[in-house]
Amino acid sequence: MEKTNQIPGALMDWIIKTLNSGVNPEAIVDAMIRKGYDARLSYTTLFRIVGNKPIESPGVQAPYEYEQPEIDKKGHVIKTSDRIVKVLSKIEQPYILHMDNFLSEEECDALIQQSKDRLKPSTVIDQKTGEEKAATGRTSKGMYFTLGENEVITKIENRIAEITEYPRGNGEGLQVLNYGIGEEYKRHFDYFPSNKVDPAKGGQRVGTFLMYLNDVESGGETVFPKAGVSIVPKKGSAVYFQYGNSKGQVDKMSLHSSIPVSDGEKWVATKWIRQGNIYG
Numbered sequence: 717m718e719k720t721n722q723i724p725g726a727l728m729d730w731i732i733k734t735l736n737s738g739v740n741p742e743a744i745v746d747a748m749i750r751k752g753y754d755a756r757l758s759y760t761t762l763f764r765i766v767g768n769k770p771i772e773s774p775g776v777q778a779p780y781e782y783e784q785p786e787i788d789k790k791g792h793v794i795k796t797s798d799r800i801v802k803v804l805s806k807i808e809q810p811y812i813l814h815m816d817n818f819l820s821e822e823e824c825d826a827l828i829q830q831s832k833d834r835l836k837p838s839t840v841i842d843q844k845t846g847e848e849k850a851a852t853g854r855t856s857k858g859m860y861f862t863l864g865e866n867e868v869i870t871k872i873e874n875r876i877a878e879i880t881e882y883p884r885g886n887g888e889g890l891q892v893l894n895y896g897i898g899e900e901y902k903r904h905f906d907y908f909p910s911n912k913v914d915p916a917k918g919g920q921r922v923g924t925f926l927m928y929l930n931d932v933e934s935g936g937e938t939v940f941p942k943a944g945v946s947i948v949p950k951k952g953s954a955v956y957f958q959y960g961n962s963k964g965q966v967d968k969m970s971l972h973s974s975i976p977v978s979d980g981e982k983w984v985a986t987k988w989i990r991q992g993n994i995y996g
Contacts, residue, residue: 723753723761731765741968759942763969780967782809785923785958786881796878798871804953807943810969811958814947818954819872824929826868828983831892834859838893838901855899856974860889863995876925876987880956885993886918892929895936895982901974903941906988907959907966918990922960925987928953935978942969949982960991 727748734744741762748758763779787794788811794801804814819827835857864870869890877884895901906924913920926938928949938947938955947955959970974982 723757728761728765731762735765742971755941756944759969778965780965780969781961781963782811782967783961785811785813785956787813787879787956790879794879796875799875801879801954807940807945810940810943810967812940812943812945813956815954815956816950817952818875819927819929819952821952823868823872824927824951824983827872827890827892827985828929830866830868831859831861831894835892835894856893856895856901858891858893860891862889863887865889872927872985873987876989880923880925880989882923882989883993885995886990888988888990888994891986891988893982893984893986895974895977895984897979897981898976899982900976903971903973905959905966905968905971907970910966915992916996918992918994920960920964920966920991921988922991923956923958923989925989926955926957927985927987929983929985930981932977932982933980935976936980936982937975938972939975940970940972942971949984964991 731744735741745755745758745762748761749755788806792803794803794815799817799820801818802816804816806813836859838856838858861869863884864873872890873884873887876882876887907921928951930949931951932949936949938949939945940957957970957972959967961967974984
C-alpha cells in the first residue's frame, strides 16, 4: 500500500475530536497507519496536536519534557574503570544511545552459560493492572539474576551504574532473554502504568540498558517505530534508552519491539533502572 504523506484538515479535526472523547492516542495512530498514512507522520502529527491543543481526556499527559541524561554528557568515547565503550549513534527524542564494546566476548558467553538452565517462558507487565502475566506478544524465554549474584554480574552492574550514573540499587536484577526462530516481543513500553508505581520499591522505571550477547544471523532487530530506528544485534554492543524525567513523566515515543528471529537465535541481557533505590 502506498503511504500517504500529508494530513488533511478534516482528519486533524477528527483526531482532536477523538482524543477529547477519551480514545487512547495509540489506537488513533494505529487507525491512521491502517488507512495508509506514514507511521512516523502519524505519530508526529498526533503528538504535535497533543502539545498544542488542550486535551480533555484524562488519559493524555502533558508533552514529555526531555532532559539530558548523564550518560549523554560523556561524549562519543566513554571510559569506565575497566572498559572503553564507543558510541555508534544517538537519537535525542526519544533518547536512544547505541554503543559498541560494552561487554567482552567472555562476559557475553558467561551470561548465556549461567542462564541456560534457569530459563522460563517470559512474562509481560499488564498495562492495566501492573501485574506480570504470560502473553502471546512475548514469546521468548528468560530468567533473572539477583543483584550482585556473582562476580560477573557485579562487574556488569557496576559498569552500568558508572556509565549511567544511576546507583546500582536503582537497577532491577539483570534479566537474560533467549529468542528462537519466530520468537519476538511485540510493541510495548518498559515503564509501569501510573497507578501501579510503588515509591517504596524504587518508583517508576526511567531507563533501560539492553545488551546483546550474540550475533543474530537474521532478524531480531530492536525497533523503535515512532523514531524510525532499527538496531541490529551485535555481540557485546548495547542500547540505552531513557523514558522518564525528573518531573515524573514518561515518554511514549519510547515504544519499541523485538522483531521475530528469522535465522539462528538471539540472546540479550536487560537492566531496568528506576527513579530511586529498589531495595530500601
